[in-house]
Amino acid sequence: MKASTTSGADQIVIIGAGVAGMCMGIKLKQAGIDDFVVLEKAATVGGTWRDNTYPGCGCDIPSHLYSFSFAPKPDWSSAYSPQPEIHRYLQHCAERFGLLGHIRFGTEVTEARYDQAACLWRVSTSNGDTIAARILVSGTGQLNRPLTPDIAGLDRFAGTAFHSARWRHDADLRDKQVAVIGNGASALQFIPRIAPEAGKLTVFQRSANWVLPRNGEAYTSGQQARFERHPWTARLHRWHLYLQRELRFGRMQRDSGRNRELETLARRYLAHMIPDPVLRTRLTPDYPxxxxxxxxxxDFYQALKRPNVHVETARIDHVEAxxxxxxxxxxxxxxxxxxATGFDARSFLAPIRITGRHGRTLADQWHEDPEAYLGMTAPGFPNLFVLYGPNTNLGHNSIIFMLECQARYVLQCIRACRSARFASMEVRPEVVTRFNQALQAAIGQTAWAGSCSSWxxxxxxxxxxxxxxxxxxxWWKTRKPHWGHFVLRHAGERS
Incomplete structure (x- = not known):
């Protein structure tokens, strides 16, 4: 469906119709704001849940928490939902909230340049169109660009090669010699599905991962019916899941007793599942x-115990035919x-070229260590809001909660600028510096800052x-904007 859009000076452009872009669009619709367009390069909504279709693909955050708070789904099939169910849920939300009429499918954004004189973003697309927008919101996320390592000889490989995020469903792996390069979150899910049918499966592991049991039980029909008849029970269940995971953040504190307890649990699970001492040693991480x-x-450890599965820890040198x-x-x-080598999570908004005031690109500004105020705004880029930007990923709770916080925050900014007739708002550099100094000091106390390399x-x-x-x-920091943190300008006002 082609979107019905306007080209007025107040138009809002959202890049991407994944979870982030949809959340922003729905919040705008609920606020009665209709002059926005969502530019989506694919043919349907869903983002990562559209693109990742590998066998066993699913979410590792509980279903009732990995969904919009304003669109509960009482009949989730299980505690952790599979990809097809999540994708159907997102498609349903796009229809239910009237979002489809605002989306231009098959439209990839290639560049966005800030026109300082007009206080507008000029957004260029792969179709050759240029759209003027007062507000530009990026909903491209962090995990959408598959990362394939540069291995010598890979171009000479005679067999089938693909990334798990671009699964080749036409590739018949039955009785084949299959090499899986990488052992992260995706591999953890598809290896148990393909191992029984492969002739031999070799997992090339650069470093082991800490694994805990999932305990992913299906919801009974009685539970689903209760959530449907009594919505408050579903809300209570969601809050319980949220608070349970909030309490787990203490386990992420570096060198803490709770962190050591968690590692002990993981070691016990590994010892219980892998009795072979040689394999257990290979699967034991060398970092906290x-x-x-x-x-x-x-089921990951069970799959690795199969006689046709081998875990290889030697470094890959090259690939032959x-x-x-x-x-x-x-x-x-x-x-x-x-x-199964993950994504390029460090190049935010890539490959889109975002050029702000004075001709500087966001890629140049964020070349070494990307940083933003609340993960959303950067100095030199007025009226640009990045959803799921730097330092907004979670290691213990649901990213959808964070996205809802961000969408509410951006909506408040849009409303305030329109009511006061501000043409632009730009975060002050000193605000970004102060915010990130405090953030990095706090994050230095977490396990994420430990002695390992990670995305x-x-x-x-x-x-x-x-x-x-x-x-x-x-949520507390984003509950309302602090206007003193921004430079607010009227049209024609010099910077």
Whole structure:
């Protein structure tokens, strides 16, 4: 469906129709604001839940918490929902809240340039269109650009090779020699699904992950009926899940007793599931728990114990036409290679070129250590709001809670600027500096700042993806904008 949009000076452009962009669009609709357009490069909504369709794909946050607070779903099938169910939920929300009429599908944003004289963003698309917008909101998120390692000889591989986020459902893996490169969150989910049908499956592991049991039970029909008949019970269940996870943040404090207790639980789970001491040693991380993303699964360890599965810890040297060759010279035959190597989470908004005042790009400004005020605004980029930006990821709770906080905050900014007829608002540089100094001091006390490399960190070792405290603390900081933190300008006013 082609969106009905306006080209007026007050138009709002949202990039992306994933969870973040949808949340922003729905909040605008609920506030009676209709002069916005959502630019989506794909043919449907859903973002990461549209793109990731690998076997076993699902969420590791409880279903009743990984959903919009304003759109409860009483009939979630299980405690942790599978990808198809989440995608259907998002499609339903887009229809229910009248969002589809605002979305331009098949429209990829290539560039956005701030016109300082007009106080407008000029947004260019792959279709050759240029859209003028007073407000630009990015909903592209952090986990949408698959990262494939540059391995020598990969271009000469004769078999099938693909990233788990772009799963090749036409690839028949039955009785094949399958190489899985990487062992993170995606691999944890699809390895148990493909291991029974593969002839041999070799998992190339660079570093082990801490794994805890998922305990993902299905909801009974009685529970679903109760949530449907008595919505307050579903709300209570959601709050219980939220508070339960808020209390777990204490486990993320570096070198704390609770953090050590959590590591003990993970070690016991590993020892219980993997009796083989050699394999158990390979699967034991060499860094403190929480430094990297903690994974949850009820069937990953079982899959690794299968006789046709081998965990290889030697470094990959190169790829040949029919094999992956490790640094020790061993050839591991492969008919197919599946990359479970995650995403480029450090290049926010890439590959879109965002140019602010004075011609500086956001990529240049965030080249080394991306930072923003509340993860949303950056100096030099008036009227630009980034949802799920720097230091807004969570390691203990639901990102949808954070996105709702951000959407409410941005909505307040839009309303205030319109009522006071401000043409632009731009965060003050000293505000960003103060905010991030305090944030980094706090995050330095967490396990995420520990001695490991992870996608939470920039190349310099600074944690640039995760929030530093409880999700409730973020809600408190974003409950209302502090106007003194911004430079507010009327049209024609010089900077």
């Amino acid at each position: 728990i929480g430094c990297k993303r903690i994974l949850i699964s009820d 029919d094999a992956v060759v490790t640094a020790d010279g061993a050839r591991h035959r492969a008919d197919a290679i599946v990359f 939470y960190k920039s190349a310099s070792g600074r944690v640039t993806n995760n929030w530093s405290s409880h999700a409730t603390a973020y």
